[in-house]
Amino acid sequence: MLDVLSDREIVEKDIEALYLGNLKTVEFDIKLPTEGKFGSIISWHSKDDRWIDGTGRVHRPEYGKGDRIVPITATFSYGEVSMDKIYEVNILEEENKIQLEKVFPIVLEKKVNEEFYLPSAVAIQTKRGDVIAHSITWNEEERKRYGDIGEKTVYGRLTDTDYEIKATINIKRNIDIHQDKSTKVNSISTTKVRLKENTLFKKAQDRRLAFLLSVNDDQMLYNFRKTSGLDTKGAPEMIGWDSPDSLLRGHTTGHYLSALALCYAATNNKTIFGKLTYMISELNNVQLAFEANGNYGFGFLSGYSEEQFDLLEQYTRYPKIWAPYYTLHKIFAGLLDSYNLAKIDLALTIADKLGDWVYSRLSVLPNKQLKKMWGMYIAGELGGINESLAELYIYTKKEKHIKSAKLFDNDRLFFPMEQKIDALGSLHANQHIPQVIGAMRIFDTTKEKKYYEISHFFWKSVVNAHIYSIGGTGEGEMFKQPFQIGANISDNTAETCASYNMLKLTKNLYEYENDVRFMDYYERTMFNHILSSTDHECKGASTYFMPTRPGSRKGFDGENSCCHGTGLENHFKYTEALYFTDEESLYVNLFVASEIDDEENGIQIEQKVHDPFSGSLELDIKKLRKNALKIRLPYWHKGAVKILVNQLEYFAKELDGYLVIERQWIKGDKVSIQFAPTLRLEATPDKKNIVSIAYGPYILAAISNQENYLELPINEENLHEKFIRIKDTIHFVYEPEQIKFVPLAEVNHEHYHLYIKQNTLI
Numbered sequence: 001m002l003d004v005l006s007d008r009e010i011v012e013k014d015i016e017a018l019y020l021g022n023l024k025t026v027e028f029d030i031k032l033p034t035e036g037k038f039g040s041i042i043s044w045h046s047k048d049d050r051w052i053d054g055t056g057r058v059h060r061p062e063y064g065k066g067d068r069i070v071p072i073t074a075t076f077s078y079g080e081v082s083m084d085k086i087y088e089v090n091i092l093e094e095e096n097k098i099q100l101e102k103v104f105p106i107v108l109e110k111k112v113n114e115e116f117y118l119p120s121a122v123a124i125q126t127k128r129g130d131v132i133a134h135s136i137t138w139n140e141e142e143r144k145r146y147g148d149i150g151e152k153t154v155y156g157r158l159t160d161t162d163y164e165i166k167a168t169i170n171i172k173r174n175i176d177i178h179q180d181k182s183t184k185v186n187s188i189s190t191t192k193v194r195l196k197e198n199t200l201f202k203k204a205q206d207r208r209l210a211f212l213l214s215v216n217d218d219q220m221l222y223n224f225r226k227t228s229g230l231d232t233k234g235a236p237e238m239i240g241w242d243s244p245d246s247l248l249r250g251h252t253t254g255h256y257l258s259a260l261a262l263c264y265a266a267t268n269n270k271t272i273f274g275k276l277t278y279m280i281s282e283l284n285n286v287q288l289a290f291e292a293n294g295n296y297g298f299g300f301l302s303g304y305s306e307e308q309f310d311l312l313e314q315y316t317r318y319p320k321i322w323a324p325y326y327t328l329h330k331i332f333a334g335l336l337d338s339y340n341l342a343k344i345d346l347a348l349t350i351a352d353k354l355g356d357w358v359y360s361r362l363s364v365l366p367n368k369q370l371k372k373m374w375g376m377y378i379a380g381e382l383g384g385i386n387e388s389l390a391e392l393y394i395y396t397k398k399e400k401h402i403k404s405a406k407l408f409d410n411d412r413l414f415f416p417m418e419q420k421i422d423a424l425g426s427l428h429a430n431q432h433i434p435q436v437i438g439a440m441r442i443f444d445t446t447k448e449k450k451y452y453e454i455s456h457f458f459w460k461s462v463v464n465a466h467i468y469s470i471g472g473t474g475e476g477e478m479f480k481q482p483f484q485i486g487a488n489i490s491d492n493t494a495e496t497c498a499s500y501n502m503l504k505l506t507k508n509l510y511e512y513e514n515d516v517r518f519m520d521y522y523e524r525t526m527f528n529h530i531l532s533s534t535d536h537e538c539k540g541a542s543t544y545f546m547p548t549r550p551g552s553r554k555g556f557d558g559e560n561s562c563c564h565g566t567g568l569e570n571h572f573k574y575t576e577a578l579y580f581t582d583e584e585s586l587y588v589n590l591f592v593a594s595e596i597d598d599e600e601n602g603i604q605i606e607q608k609v610h611d612p613f614s615g616s617l618e619l620d621i622k623k624l625r626k627n628a629l630k631i632r633l634p635y636w637h638k639g640a641v642k643i644l645v646n647q648l649e650y651f652a653k654e655l656d657g658y659l660v661i662e663r664q665w666i667k668g669d670k671v672s673i674q675f676a677p678t679l680r681l682e683a684t685p686d687k688k689n690i691v692s693i694a695y696g697p698y699i700l701a702a703i704s705n706q707e708n709y710l711e712l713p714i715n716e717e718n719l720h721e722k723f724i725r726i727k728d729t730i731h732f733v734y735e736p737e738q739i740k741f742v743p744l745a746e747v748n749h750e751h752y753h754l755y756i757k758q759n760t761l762i
Contacts, residue, residue: 005038006081007078007079007080007081008081008083010036010038010039010040010078010079010081011036011040011076011077011078011081011082011083012083013036013037013038014036014037014038014039014040014042014076014078015036015074015076015083015085017036017037017038018033018036018037018042018074018085020032020087023087023088023089023090024090025090025092026052026058026089026090026091026092027058027060027091027092028058029056029057029058030052030056030058030089031056032044032054032055032056032072032074036076036078038078039078040076040077040078041076041077041078042074042075042076042077043074043075043077044056044072044073044074044075045072045073045075046070046071046072046073047070047071047072047073048068048070051068051070051091052070052072052089052091054072058091059091060091060092060093060094061091061093061094062093062094062426063093063094063095063096063097063098063160064093064096064135064377065093065377066093066317066318066376066377066379067090067091067092067093067317068090068091068093068319069088069089069090069091069319069320070088070089070091071086071087071088071089072086072087072089073085073086073087074086074087095160096159096160096161098124098126098134098158098161098163099126099127099128100124100125100126100127100158100161100163101124101125101126101127101129102124102125103122103123103124103158103163103165104122104123104124104125104416104419104421105168105419106119106122106165106166106167106168106419107167107168107169107170108167108168108169108170109169109170109172109175110144110146110169110170110171110172110175111171111172111173111174111175112146112147112148112149112171112172112173113145113146113147114145115143115144115145116143116144116145117142117143117144117367117371118136118138118142118144118154118156118167119136119167119411119415120135120136120142120368120371120372120375120411120412120415121133121134121135121136121371121375121411121412121415121416122134122136122158122165122415122416122419123415123416123419123421123423124158124423129481130425130426130481131421131422131423131425131481131482132423132425132426133412133413133415133416133423133427134158134159135158135159135375135412136156136157136158136159136165137156137157137158137159138154138155138156139154139155139156139157140154142367142368143367144169146169146171148171149171149172149173150170150171151168151169151170151171152168152169152170152171153166153167153168153169154166154167154169155167177448177449177450178446178447178448178449179443179447179448179449179452180447181447181449181452181512182512183511183512184511184512184513184514184582185510185511185514185580185581185582185587186511186580186581186582187507187511187576187577187579187580188578188579188580188581188596188598188603189265189598190262190265190266190341190572190573190575190576191265191266191268191341192596192597192598192603193575193578193579193594193595193596193597194266194575194594194595194597195266195574195575195592195593195594196593196594196595196606196608198611199592199593199609199611200531200611200612200743200745200746201531201571201574201592201593201611202593204531204534204571204574204745205266205267205571205572205574207534207535207536207537207538207571208259208263208534208540208567208568208570208571208572209263209267209269209272210538211538211539211540211568212256212259212260212263212272212275212540212568213271213272214540215256215275215540216235216236217275217278217279217282218232218233218234218235219235219236219237219238220238220252220253220256220279221235221253221279221282221283221286222235222236222237222238222244223238223242223244223249223250223253223303223304224250224253224282224283224286224301224302224303225282225286226244227302227303227304227305228286228287228289228290228293229289229293230285230286230289238252238560239559239560240559240560240561240564241559241560241561241562242303242560246322247304247308247319247321247322248322248323248326248327249303249304249327250302250303250304250327250330250331251326251327251330251331251560251562251565252330252560252564252565252568253279253303253330253331253334254327254329254330254331254332254333254334254335254565255330255334255564255565255566255568255569256279256334256565256568257276257279257280257331257333257334257335257337257338257347258330258333258334258337258338258568258569259568259569259572260272260273260275260276260279260338260342261276261334261337261338261340261341261342262337262341262569262572262573263572264276264341264342265341265342265572266572266573266574266575267572273342276338276342276344277342277344279338280335280338280344280346280347280350281346283301283335283350284346284349284350286301287299287300287301287350287353287354297357297360297361298353298356298357298360299353299354299355299356299357299360300354300357301331301350301353301354301357302324302327302328302331303327308321308322308324309324309325309361312324312325312373312376312379312380313365313369313373315372315373315376316379317376317377317379318376318377318378318379319378320379321379322378322379323378323379323380323381323382323383325380325381325382325383325385325408326381326382326383326385327383328354328358328383328385329382329383329384329385329387329388329434330383330565331354332351332354332355332385332388332389332392333383333384333387333388335347335348335350335351335354336348336351336388336391336392336395339351339395340391348395348396351388351392352392352395352396352398355389355392355396355398355400355401355404356398356400358385358389358404359400359401359403359404359407362404362407363400363403363404363407370407370408371409371410371411371412374408374409374410374412375410375411375412377428377431378428378431381428381431382408382410382434382435383434384434384435384437384438384441384501385408385438386405386406386408386409386435386438386439386441386442387405387434387437387438387440387441388438389401389402389404389405389408389438390402390405390438390441390442390444390445391441393405393445394444394445402442402445402446405438405441405442406442408435408438410432410435412427413427413432413435413436413458414435414439414454417436417453417454417457417458417461418450418453418454420457422461422465422482424461424462424466424479424482425479425480425481425482426478426479427478427479428477428478428479429473429474429477429478429479429495429498430474430477430495430497430498430501430562432479433462433498433501433502433505434501436454436455436458436459436505437455437501437504437505437508439451439452439454439455440452440455440505440508440509441508443455444508452512455505455508455509456509456513458505459502459505459506459509459518461482462479462502463502463521465482465483465685466479466480466482466485467485467521468485468493468494468546468548468754469524469528469682469692469694469699469754469755470494470524470525470528470529470532470546470699470744470754471494471499471502471521471524471525471526471528471529472493472494472495472496472498472499472525472529472546473494473495473498473499473502474493474494474495474498475488475490475492475493476490476492477492477495483685483686484686485684485685485686485687486684486685486686486687486690486755487686487687489548489549489550489684489690489755490547490548490549491545491547491549491552492545492547493545493546493547493548493549494529494545494546494548495544495545495563496529496530496533496542496543496544496545496546496563496566496567496570497562497563497565497566499525499529499530499533500530500566500569500570501566502521502525503522503525503526503530503573503577506518506519506521506522506525506577507522507576507577510522510577510580511580514580514582514656515656515657516589516632516633516635516656516657516658517657519577519589519590519632520632520634520635522577522589522590523589523590523634523697524697524699526574526577526590527613527697527698527743527745528697528698528699528743528744528745529546529744530570530571531745532546532554532743532744532745532747533546533563533567533570534556534567534570534571535556535558535748536748539556539558540558540564540567540568541556541557541558541564541567542556542557542558542563542564542566542567542568542570543555543556543557543563543567544557544561544562544563544564546744547754548754548755549707550704550706550707550708550709550710550753550755550756551704551705551706551707551708551751551752551753552751552752553749553750553751553752554747554748554749574592575592575594577589577590578590578592578594578607579596581601581603581626584626584627584628585626585627585628585629585630585660586603586605586624586626586628586629586630587630587632587658588607588619588629588630588631588632589632590632591607591609591613591617591634591697592607592609592611592613593607593608593609593611594606594607595607599623601625602623602624602625602626603623603624603625603626604621604622604623604624605619605620605621605622605623605624606619606620606622607619608620612698612729612730612743612745612746613696613697613698613730614677614696614730615637615674615675615676615677615696616672616673616674616675617672617673618670618671618672618673619670619671619672619673620669620670621665621666621667621668621669621670621671622667622668623665623667624665624669625665626665627662627663627664628660628661628662629660629661629662629671630655630658630659630660630661631652631658631659631661631673632657632658632659633654633657633658633659634675634696634697636677636678636680636694636696636697637675637676637677638676638677638678639676640676641659641673641674641675641676642672642673642674643659643661643671643672643673643674644670644671644672644673645661645663645669645670645671645672646669646670647670647672650671659673675696677695677696677697678695678719678720679693679694679695679719679720679723679732680693680694680695680716680719681693681694681714681715681716681719681758682694682699683758684755688758689757689758689759690709690755690756690757690758691755691756691757691758692754692755692756693714693719693723693732693741693756695730695732696730698730698743698744698745699743699744699754700730700732700741700742700743700744701741701742701743701744701747701752701753701754702734702739702740702741702752702753702756703739703740703741703742703747703750703751703752704739704751704752704753705751706753709753709755709756709757710739710753710756710757711756711757711759712734712737712756712757712758712759713759713760714758715758715760722734722735722736723735723741729742730742730743
């Protein structure tokens with residue numbers, strides 16, 4: 001029979017004959033045959049090897065992460081004919097196998113006759129010691145109001161388990177939920193600060209400026225125009241995460257708006273301003289087209305329809321939908337940056353209507369539904385839309401906008417922070433950092449102290465227990481358990497978006513705290529992660545992860561990923577935290593060659609720094625109406641600081657981590673400061689023999705394509721003996737083996753090591 005069948009007929013019959021069983025509820029490995037009934041050779045390819053690979057091996061998603069539908073492609077070949085068939089495999093998430101050690105106490109304080117909701121998640125500890133957030137199912141309605149003073153107890157259980165829990169609620173006559181806390185310092189506007197030429201920071205900024213000038217604005221508008229029914233003007237389709245079939249399309253356009261606004265503020269480039277005004281004008285036309293359509297809520301604006309928002313409200317899982325409020329946040333942020341930084345009023349008009357759309361949609365949903373939505377992995381990712389809505393309220397004073405911001409409160413993240421418990425392990429890092437920025441922004445507007453306490457505790461938790469030496473956080477996008485850094489050295493560490501957002505949070509907290517520890521972290525992350533994240537070829541590409549695996553390389557992504565989006569913005573933000581002021585002082589926090597020209601406020605200063613920064617700086621005073629200069633005393637400095645004022649030695653007092661220089665300043669005054677940076681080792685908290693080598697603010701990368709750890713017989717005492725510094729650089733050579741160490745920002749495509757093994761036995 002086979003003799004009379006053609007090659008094509010054999011392949012078609014094998015495709016028809018192959019049955020893989022029930023693919024809708026897969027829990028175990030699938031047998032994928034390599035030969036068809038009629039003789040075809042079958043090869044297999046999975047679209048996502050994380051859940052099922054080409055051999056049929058299945059890895060089920062963790063409990064709480066949702067099922068995964070993964071297409072697997074079978075290629076049938078016989079003779080000269082080859083044909084594909086795609087099978088969709090629905091892989092079920094794992095059952096809840098939690099083994100409980102303890103539930104951290106749920107204790108609430110509420111005002112008599114005040115309506116409130118019980119938390120939908122709580123911090124727990126498992127028997128193996130992991131601390132995580134877990135959802136709660138209460139035995140009664142979660143909305144409460146008590147009319148009498150006293151202690152109340154409510155019972156429930158951990159969702160999908162038999163573990164019982166309780167909440168103790170103390171009802172009091174009066175509770176002050178507000179905190180009278182004002183900012184102690186304020187940053188000098190980026191419009192008043194400029195980077196100096198021929199530095200790593202300015203070169204990175206110039207490369208990104210060149211890329212922005214090359215971007216096709218109509219391409220950035222393609223998805224918006226197509227969805228709203230407007231002419232796409234012959235523009236090419238977007239690519240990557242913004243391609244017409246992507247569920248995240250539109251997010252890069254939001255980042256692009258922010259990048260243009262930030263670029264204009266940082267450079268005053270008129271062409272950039274023209275591109276931004278064009279984008280805003282055309283997005284206004286898109287929003288008006290949606291309004292005229294009649295099938296959308298008033299004020300809607302997106303690169304796709306409202307369908308994903310509808311599906312989220314039905315608890316549809318990722319990847320069937322992909323973070324609709326995250327994408328909306330990027331558009332919001334771009335509009336508000338255009339208004340705030342470039343003073344384009346039309347951008348606020350668009351954002352105002354979009355804010356009304358959010359309130360109209362979400363204000364009618366039950367609290368329980370909202371909390372479940374925001375707790376969903378990826379699908380419920382909301383970016384920092386609460387931040388944008390709180391900022392919008394500052395401009396519009398519409399109560400619905402600040403109410404909308406609070407509708408995004410996520411108990412899975414927020415309530416453990418209120419408990420003062422680090423339950424970040426297993427949470428998606430960059431899904432949650434922006435939500436905390438939003439909490440800070442809500443505090444800025446309402447002074448409700450819980451939002452500040454959440455933000456402050458979150459920052460301390462991340463910086464003290466979850467960062468790599470370069471300041472980045474997360475492995476495979478996820479927070480791990482506290483202090484597990486050495487155990488998570490890989491190619492997929494330190495997502496760049498996470499550092500972008502941690503710096504936003506750090507700056508906001510510093511303005512309230514005026515604590516040098518915030519600027520120590522800011523410096524670490526800006527100098528070592530953000531500066532290192534851009535390509536050196538003006539292609540606009542950025543690192544997604546910053547690999548820490550021995551012998552790894554940076555991978556520069558130009559296809560509209562999330563980190564490509566924040567990468568468009570990052571290099572125009574370098575001046576945001578250089579300088580701050582209070583009533584009496586100018587604070588110099590970061591040591592970057594730059595110039596302040598703020599004649600209106602009486603500050604005109606040039607900071608001269610050899611780049612890369614090697615410990616010395618000079619401040620040329622043209623005008624300074626403040627009485628005091630306060631220079632951050634960096635954590636990496638050892639010994640005495642040498643200070644000269646107009647070539648005369650000056651003995652500055654040290655106050656709260658700052659060197660204080662006080663005088664009546666006149667034009668022509670010069671201040672010279674020489675810090676004493678040294679080589680040092682920074683060990684991972686869990687594996688003390690895995691260390692980074694640092695000099696001053698820089699983490700040094702060893703240039704080597706060896707894929708095992710470099711094992712070097714070094715300690716704090718012999719570093720200067722083993723490492724020879726190359727003149728006029730921050731480059732060092734490990735003398736015995738001639739291994740070169742350089743700041744990570746100077747590495748482009750070379751293989752490198754950020755961590756080495758300290759071997760005292762060699």
